[in-house]
Amino acid sequence: MSVAVQEGTAVKQRRRGAFAERATTIARYLGRNRSLLVGLAFLLILFLFVVIGRMIVDTSEANPLSVGSLDPPSRDLPFGSDKQGRNLFAVLVVGTPLTFRLGLIAGAIGLTVGAVVGFIAGYYGGIVDDILKVIVDVGLTIPGLLILIIIAMNTQAGLTVNQMTFSIAVLAWLYPARIVRSQVLTLKQRGYVQIARLSGMSGRKVIVRELLPNLFPYLVAALVASVSAAVLAAIGLEMLGLGPFEAPTLGMTLYWVNYNAAIINGWWWWWAPPIFIIAILFTGLFLTAVGLDELANPRLRNRV
Amino acid sequence: MPLSYLAKRLGMFLLVVWLAGTVNFFLPRLGNGDPVRQKLLQQAALGGNVQSGMDDMIAEYDRKFGLDQPLWDQYVNYVGDMLRFDFNYSIANYPAQVIDIIGDALPWTLGLLLTTTIISWLLGGLLGAFMGWPRAPKFLQFLMPPLLSLNAIPFFLLGLVLIYVFAFVLRWFPLSGGFTIGTFPEYSWSFAWNVVHHSILPAMAIILVSIGGWALTMRSMMVTTNGEDYVTYADAKGLKDRTIFVHYSIRNVLLPQTTALALVLGQLITGTVLVEVIFSYPGIGTTLYNGIRGSDFYLVQGIVFFLILSIALATLILDLIYPLLDPRITYQKA
Numbered sequence: 279m280s281v282a283v284q285e286g287t288a289v290k291q292r293r294r295g296a297f298a299e300r301a302t303t304i305a306r307y308l309g310r311n312r313s314l315l316v317g318l319a320f321l322l323i324l325f326l327f328v329v330i331g332r333m334i335v336d337t338s339e340a341n342p343l344s345v346g347s348l349d350p351p352s353r354d355l356p357f358g359s360d361k362q363g364r365n366l367f368a369v370l371v372v373g374t375p376l377t378f379r380l381g382l383i384a385g386a387i388g389l390t391v392g393a394v395v396g397f398i399a400g401y402y403g404g405i406v407d408d409i410l411k412v413i414v415d416v417g418l419t420i421p422g423l424l425i426l427i428i429i430a431m432n433t434q435a436g437l438t439v440n441q442m443t444f445s446i447a448v449l450a451w452l453y454p455a456r457i458v459r460s461q462v463l464t465l466k467q468r469g470y471v472q473i474a475r476l477s478g479m480s481g482r483k484v485i486v487r488e489l490l491p492n493l494f495p496y497l498v499a500a501l502v503a504s505v506s507a508a509v510l511a512a513i514g515l516e517m518l519g520l521g522p523f524e525a526p527t528l529g530m531t532l533y534w535v536n537y538n539a540a541i542i543n544g545w546w547w548w549w550a551p552p553i554f555i556i557a558i559l560f561t562g563l564f565l566t567a568v569g570l571d572e573l574a575n576p577r578l579r580n581r582v
Numbered sequence: 583m584p585l586s587y588l589a590k591r592l593g594m595f596l597l598v599v600w601l602a603g604t605v606n607f608f609l610p611r612l613g614n615g616d617p618v619r620q621k622l623l624q625q626a627a628l629g630g631n632v633q634s635g636m637d638d639m640i641a642e643y644d645r646k647f648g649l650d651q652p653l654w655d656q657y658v659n660y661v662g663d664m665l666r667f668d669f670n671y672s673i674a675n676y677p678a679q680v681i682d683i684i685g686d687a688l689p690w691t692l693g694l695l696l697t698t699t700i701i702s703w704l705l706g707g708l709l710g711a712f713m714g715w716p717r718a719p720k721f722l723q724f725l726m727p728p729l730l731s732l733n734a735i736p737f738f739l740l741g742l743v744l745i746y747v748f749a750f751v752l753r754w755f756p757l758s759g760g761f762t763i764g765t766f767p768e769y770s771w772s773f774a775w776n777v778v779h780h781s782i783l784p785a786m787a788i789i790l791v792s793i794g795g796w797a798l799t800m801r802s803m804m805v806t807t808n809g810e811d812y813v814t815y816a817d818a819k820g821l822k823d824r825t826i827f828v829h830y831s832i833r834n835v836l837l838p839q840t841t842a843l844a845l846v847l848g849q850l851i852t853g854t855v856l857v858e859v860i861f862s863y864p865g866i867g868t869t870l871y872n873g874i875r876g877s878d879f880y881l882v883q884g885i886v887f888f889l890i891l892s893i894a895l896a897t898l899i900l901d902l903i904y905p906l907l908d909p910r911i912t913y914q915k916a
Contacts, residue, residue: 412594412597415594416594416597416598416601418845418848419594419598419848419890419893419894419897420598420601420602420848420890420893421848421849421851421852421889421890421893423852423855424852424886424889424890425605425609425886427870427874427882427886428605428606428609428610428882428883428886429609431610431874431877431879431882431883432609432610506734510736513736514736514852514856517738517856517859517860518856518859518870518871518874519871519874519875520874532742535742536742536859536860541742541745541746541750542745542749542750542757542758544750546746549742549746553739553742553743556735556736556739557735557739560734560735560736560739561731561734561735563734564730564731564733564734565734
């Protein structure tokens with residue numbers, strides 16, 4: 279209900295054309311929704327790190343043998359270098375957006391497909407719903423990582439980043455499908471949806487005009503969760519040695535850390551920054567998702 | 583309802599297992615990977631000899647592994663083998679059987695997984711229950727943000743930090759492995775302590791991360807339950823706080839917490855696999871990692887199937903326990 283109210287006020291302000299006023303409304307809302315504020319701030323920090331980093335470092339130094347081996351941090355190499363002679367600052371500047379892009383594409387594909395499946399199954403019900411429900415239940419029992427391992431084991435040259443993205447996307451639709459379906463099932467009983475259906479609106483129109491706008495905040499929250507899950511799957515795959523060996527993603531950086539036993543050799547500069555960035559990324563995504571959940575469902579307010 | 587509940591759960595279990603087996607069988611055959619040739623080429627590259635007669639050897643191995651038969655026969659054989667837990671021979675460690683390798687690693691993983699899951703589920707649940715209780719000490723509220731932030735990161739990420747702090751810098755715990763190299767597994771107190779000492783860090787990585795999640799769900803459900811009329815009524819009629827806490831609030835929240843356990847089971851297992859990898863803990867995860875590095879096709883396939891089977895089985899068990907906790911769903915004595 280209050281989602282609709284918030285949208286209503288947003289529309290009114292747009293009519294007034296007071297951009298500043300809208301900005302203060304958003305700022306005031308973020309002040310109340312701490313999770314969203316902190317989550318977005320974390321993601322912004324990563325964004326700034328990458329943007330500024332790209333300006334001051336030569337990204338080609340993310341390749342092996344471009345600088346000395348195992349140099350500790352210095353003026354030239356603020357994050358030092360790894361055993362194969364990559365400039366670790368360049369690696370992180372290149373790897374962070376690479377990993378995030380992977381998560382974003384896989385998450386977006388997963389959400390889109392999942393939402394379509396969820397809307398169809400939830401709205402039309404019947405045999406389609408039964409079949410899809412079983413598929414989703416079975417699929418969710420099996421951890422995606424295990425299927426990905428089998429896929430990756432069978433690509434001889436190892437997966438490229440794009441192949442990995444696509445493989446993850448293939449499995450990423452199951453969870454969004456489940457939650458969208460359950461939301462549609464409850465929304466379908468609401469009065470305004472009933473009236474729309476009784477007045478002869480086609481199923482597709484009801485979904486697009488009535489259900490979709492009301493589920494929008496849920497979908498955004500689900501997207502963030504899907505991105506996070508996709509990144510997690512990618513890093514897991516990479517840690518197991520099934521990632522793209524030539525790409526300097528965050529997960530591959532950690533793979534090399536583990537492979538070369540960097541921790542017990544005391545090469546702290548090699549593992550500390552990627553761990554920190556991954557932690558910031560996951561925490562940022564998690565808090566953003568929690569904050570968006572709260573936006574979608576104000577009853578959860580002050581939960582965290 | 584009760585019988586159909588049972589049948590539904592059992593059907594679900596069988597479906598998951600069948601699907602896992604089928605996917606496990608067909609996915610590898612979609613690609614044009616030839617594990618035998620790969621392995622032999624790798625051996626040849628290492629040894630520098632046996633170049634001649636390679637094709638004969640491949641044919642011989644294909645015959646031995648049954649790779650020369652039609653796909654359908656292979657599939658039927660495969661399903662039959664799976665049902666008998668015959669996961670074939672390990673390619674890298676021929677003539678060791680995959681199931682024996684899994685059997686050696688299983689106790690380690692099972693021990694780590696069971697203890698950490700039980701501890702974090704109970705401890706996290708209890709913590710969350712107190713946080714959602716209006717009369718609980720206030721300091722508990724401050725525990726939430728750090729626990730929640732930890733909950734967002736993967737197990738192994740915290741594991742890496744723990745190795746550095748507690749094993750490398752402070753030297754309180756061993757760096758890796760399941761027991762000190764040179765000692766032999768035996769039934770003695772000193773060996774038992776050795777094993778526990780090695781497992782504390784991996785266990786901490788899992789517990790510290792997952793505890794926040796359990797606390798969060800428990801807390802929010804506690805808050806909901808405490809707002810219910812029957813709790814207010816119990817309070818009004820003068821029941822002791824403790825009685826309300828245990829018999830009214832926790833009793834009701836137990837149900838969704840158990841459901842949640844069934845839902846995250848898969849994540850817990852894959853998370854544990856990765857923790858084992860970074861600690862070189864001698865369980866299924868490390869075995870899987872070694873199998874991947876040695877392109878040991880059957881070993882990886884066997885482990886993946888075995889893990890999915892375990893998850894399906896554990897889910898089934900939780901589903902069957904559920905009616906015991908929830909009197910609204912009851913078994914029919916059939």
